[in-house]
Amino acid sequence: MIKLIGILVVAVGFALRFNTLLVVMAAGIVTGLVAGMSFHEIMELFGKYFVENRYMTLPVVLMVPLIGLLERHGLQERAETLIRRTKSATAGRVILLYTLVRQVTIALGVRIGGHAEAVRPLIAPMAEGAARARHGEIPEKTVQLIRANAAAAENTGNFFGEDVFIAVGAILLMKGFFDALEMNVSVWAMALWGLPTAIVASVVMWWRSRVLDQRIARESAESGPEDAP
Amino acid sequence: MRTLITVEAFYVIIGAVFAFMAGQVALDKTHGKRWGTAFFWGLLAVTYLFGKLLPPAAVGYLVLVMVVLAAARQVRRSEERGPTRAERGAEAERLGNRLFWPALLVPASAVAGTLLLDKIHFGGFALIDAKQVTLIALGLGALLAIAVALRTTGAKGHTPVVEGGRLLQAIGWALILPQMLAALGGIFAKAGVGTVVADLVARALPTQFPFVAVAAYCFGMMLFTMCMGNAFAAFAVITGGIGLPLIVQQHGGNPAIMAGIGMLSGYCGTLMTPMAANFNIVPAMLLELKDKNAVIKAQVPIALVVFAANVIIMYLCVYRF
Numbered sequence: 001m002i003k004l005i006g007i008l009v010v011a012v013g014f015a016l017r018f019n020t021l022l023v024v025m026a027a028g029i030v031t032g033l034v035a036g037m038s039f040h041e042i043m044e045l046f047g048k049y050f051v052e053n054r055y056m057t058l059p060v061v062l063m064v065p066l067i068g069l070l071e072r073h074g075l076q077e078r079a080e081t082l083i084r085r086t087k088s089a090t091a092g093r094v095i096l097l098y099t100l101v102r103q104v105t106i107a108l109g110v111r112i113g114g115h116a117e118a119v120r121p122l123i124a125p126m127a128e129g130a131a132r133a134r135h136g137e138i139p140e141k142t143v144q145l146i147r148a149n150a151a152a153a154e155n156t157g158n159f160f161g162e163d164v165f166i167a168v169g170a171i172l173l174m175k176g177f178f179d180a181l182e183m184n185v186s187v188w189a190m191a192l193w194g195l196p197t198a199i200v201a202s203v204v205m206w207w208r209s210r211v212l213d214q215r216i217a218r219e220s221a222e223s224g225p226e227d228a229p
Numbered sequence: 230m231r232t233l234i235t236v237e238a239f240y241v242i243i244g245a246v247f248a249f250m251a252g253q254v255a256l257d258k259t260h261g262k263r264w265g266t267a268f269f270w271g272l273l274a275v276t277y278l279f280g281k282l283l284p285p286a287a288v289g290y291l292v293l294v295m296v297v298l299a300a301a302r303q304v305r306r307s308e309e310r311g312p313t314r315a316e317r318g319a320e321a322e323r324l325g326n327r328l329f330w331p332a333l334l335v336p337a338s339a340v341a342g343t344l345l346l347d348k349i350h351f352g353g354f355a356l357i358d359a360k361q362v363t364l365i366a367l368g369l370g371a372l373l374a375i376a377v378a379l380r381t382t383g384a385k386g387h388t389p390v391v392e393g394g395r396l397l398q399a400i401g402w403a404l405i406l407p408q409m410l411a412a413l414g415g416i417f418a419k420a421g422v423g424t425v426v427a428d429l430v431a432r433a434l435p436t437q438f439p440f441v442a443v444a445a446y447c448f449g450m451m452l453f454t455m456c457m458g459n460a461f462a463a464f465a466v467i468t469g470g471i472g473l474p475l476i477v478q479q480h481g482g483n484p485a486i487m488a489g490i491g492m493l494s495g496y497c498g499t500l501m502t503p504m505a506a507n508f509n510i511v512p513a514m515l516l517e518l519k520d521k522n523a524v525i526k527a528q529v530p531i532a533l534v535v536f537a538a539n540v541i542i543m544y545l546c547v548y549r550f
Contacts, residue, residue, distance in 0.1 A: 003422050006413070007456050014503060020510070021402055022300040024409045025293065028416045035420035042416065043289030049412035050292050051280040054240055056407040056507050058364055060515065061243045061397065062371040066335070066378060068392025070328055072312055073382040074321025078328045081321065111343070111363060112336035115512040121332050124516060148523040151512040152500075155524075156531055159496040163489065173461055174488045177468065189485035193546070197493045200538040204531050 006031030063116035070121060079122055080129030090134060091127040091146050091216055092209030095153045098123050099205045102157030103198060107164035115154055124150040135220035142219045149212050153205065160201035163194035232358045233351070237281065239368040244277030250394040257307055265303025266398075269295055273405065292409070299402035306398040324381065331378035335370045342366025400514040403521070407507035410458045418462060426453050427470020439482075442475040443544045450491050451498035451536055458504025460495030467491070482547040490543040497539065500532040501525060 006027040013023030025046070032042035067075075083089050102113050112118070124147045131138050131146060163170050171187050178185040251271035254263050272291050280288060298304055312320075321328065343366050349356040357365045375389050397404060417423070430449045436442045449471050453463040472491055476482040499505045503522060513521045520526070 001425065003420050003425050006417060006420075006422065010413075010456070010504070019296075019300040020406060020503070020506075021296045021409055024406070024413050025296045028413045031413075031420050031422065032416050037419075040286060043293065044284075044286040045289070045416055045419070046292050046409075046412045047283075047285035047288030047290075049415045050276065050405075050408045051285065051288055053408045053411040054277060054280060055236060055364055056411065057404060058236070058239060058243065059367055060400070060404070060511060061246060061393075062239065062368050063335070064396040065246070065389035065393030066331060066371055066375050068394075068396050069375065069378050069382065069384060069389045070332060072317065072320070072388065072392055073324055073328060073384070074317040074319070075328045075332065077314070077318045077321035078325065082326075110340050112340065115508075115515055117335055117367075119512065120515050122329075144518050144520070144523060145527075147516040147518060148513070148527040151509075151516060151524040152527040152531060154512070155500060155508050155528060159499065160493065160535065163493060170461065170492050173464065174492060177465055178484065178488070181473075183484060185485045185488065189483075190489040193486045193489035194493060196542045196546075197490060197535060197539055200542075201531070201535050204534045207534075208527075208531060 002034050003031065005034055059114055060116045063114075067116065067121050075121055076125035079125040080132065083126045083129040084133040086130075089126075089130040090213045091131040091149075092211075092213035094123065094127040094130050095146075095149055095212065096205055096209040098150070099153040099157040100202060102154065103161030103202060106158060106161040107198065109165045113154060113158070115151060119150050119154050123153070131216050131220070135216060138216065138220045139223040142216055142223075145215065145219075146212070149208070152208075156201055156205055160194075160198045164191050164198055232355045234357045234365055234369075236358075236361045236364050236368075239364070240277045240280065242368075244274045244279075246390060246393060246397075247271070247274035247277060249390055250397060253391070253394060254307065254398075260305070260307045262303050262305040265298050265301070266305055266307075269298045269304045269402065292405075295402070295405065296409075304402045306401060307395075311392070311395065320382075327381050331374040331381065334374040334377060335367070338370030338373055339363070339366045342369060396515070399517060400511060403506065403510055403514045406510055410504055410506055414457045414459055414462050417457060418466075422456075423453065423463070423466030424470060426456070427466055430467075431471050431475065436471075436475045436479075439476075439480045439548055440544050442471075442480055443482075443547060444540055446472045446476055446487070446491055447494040447536065447540045447543060450495040451501075454495040454498030455502040455504065458499070458502055458506065460492055460499055463495050463498070464488075464492055467495075476547060480548060483550050486543065486547045486550060490539050490547075494536055494539045497532040497536040500528040 009027040009030055010023060028046060029042055105112050127146050127150050128143060171190055174190055175187050247270050251267045251274060254260055255267035257263055272295050276288055276291060343362055346357050346366055347362045430445055434441055434445045436445055449467040450463055453467050454460045457463055468488060468491060472487050476487050477484050499508060503510055509524045510521055513524045
């Protein structure tokens with residue numbers, strides 16, 4: 001039981017809004033100490049995992065120079081202009097369409113999209129542009145809501161599409177787990193049984209995108225008379 | 230076989246970007262916390278440039294210093310503003326749809342690279358390591374896209390690094406959170422936290438009922454993923470501790486259905502936890518959201534409905550097929 005103290009440290013630290021890095025490091029140190037490691041060994045583990053996981057930061061850092069350059073030259077404004085010409089576009093529909101494209105492509109093993117690669121430069125500005133085209137200038141809190149939903153679409157499409165493809169990390173990890181126990185479980189069966197959940201996730205995103213459009217309509221109406229062009 | 234391009238080459242490029250940022254902040258007299266901030270990015274540059282050469286403990290202590298700097302509020306973004314909306318609008322007008330080509334080049338080259346790069350050989354040399362193909366394809370795609378974007382926009386060569394640095398400063402210390410959480414997950418696993426959680430769940434519930442076994446397994450996957458921030462770490466522990474003994478061995482369930490839907494139940498946990506920083510916190514910073522939990526809040530309804538569906542689908546199918 002005492003080994004769960006790290007989880008307690010994380011829960012309390014997050015609840016009291018201490019600096020997240022500090023909470024994480026403290027949880028690691030406390031857990032390591034109760035498991036009988038020395039402080040130096042714990043630092044060694046932090047260093048080892050920190051270096052091994054540098055790849056996690058790679059997509060963001062490699063993409064931001066391109067995003068910054070293109071945004072300086074009006075990428076977001078251009079994406080908004082383009083979406084304004086599409087009469088039927090709404091923020092919710094842009095986000096739903098992105099989720100579906102993301103789900104289908106990754107189910108076929110094609111990785112397009114990502115928070116830095118697509119959401120920040122293209123999808124979020126398009127969704128914001130669609131909302132502005134319908135409701136004029138929208139309040140800041142609504143802009144934030146649209147962006148958060150665009151990020152949620154990326155995660156939902158990614159998570160509930162990828163397991164349908166057999167060569168993805170998750171399926172191979174499960175295969176490895178069963179192989180180690182000498183159980184013969186087919187990768188095809190595991191991938192196939194990802195389909196029902198993938199369909200449920202699409203339907204849930206359809207519902208969330210409608211809720212989003214309704215909230216945008218309500219919040220922009222509340223914020224005063226429309227000053228649409 | 231030797232390889233010509235490895236991910237390590239991109240770590241060096243990234244390290245150089247961090248070093249440039251550190252220098253830029255140190256020279257910026259208007260920056261409120263320029264020494265602390267410059268020191269933070271400088272240390273991060275060291276871990277990227279020399280990460281493989283330094284002993285792990287040395288990196289660990291460097292990380293400790295970075296954490297202390299962040300916790301002492303010494304790491305801030307600079308006040309410098311970019312071009313106004315009107316200026317950007319004028320640029321958008323001038324360049325039109327040509328702006329999209331570099332942005333679309335990244336996914337296109339990522340796909341092409343993933344399919345082709347690991348097949349290229351020169352004598353005894355492979356062009357790249359097949360295991361790293363996705364990351365390298367993305368990296369090469371990004372570099373190519375920057376070159377094209379520089380030509381299209383006519384911007385100066387250092388602009389991408391300056392603008393990229395501005396965005397990275399907006400993300401700030403949260404940039405290293407995913408790596409820190411991966412380290413915490415590793416320490417949790419070494420200390421045996423998972424087996425304790427699995428034991429607790431299995432002992433606290435009446436798992437002699439087939440439905441309870443399914444619900445306990447899915448819930449365990451979700452809960453433990455929320456604690457670890459990673460469904461992969463939860464999978465081995467919860468499947469070994471709850472799924473296999475209860476669903477498969479005791480009640481005769483189908484292991485493929487259990488595992489497939491169990492992993493997806495874990496992903497529902499990923500959607501709801503700040504521990505999964507690279508999916509939830511870093512994107513919130515990247516999109517310049519004021520509430521760093523805004524992405525999680527948008528995802529909670531999605532996660533709960535998909536989770537409930539997972540439990541029902543698994544219960545209806547796992548004992549039948």
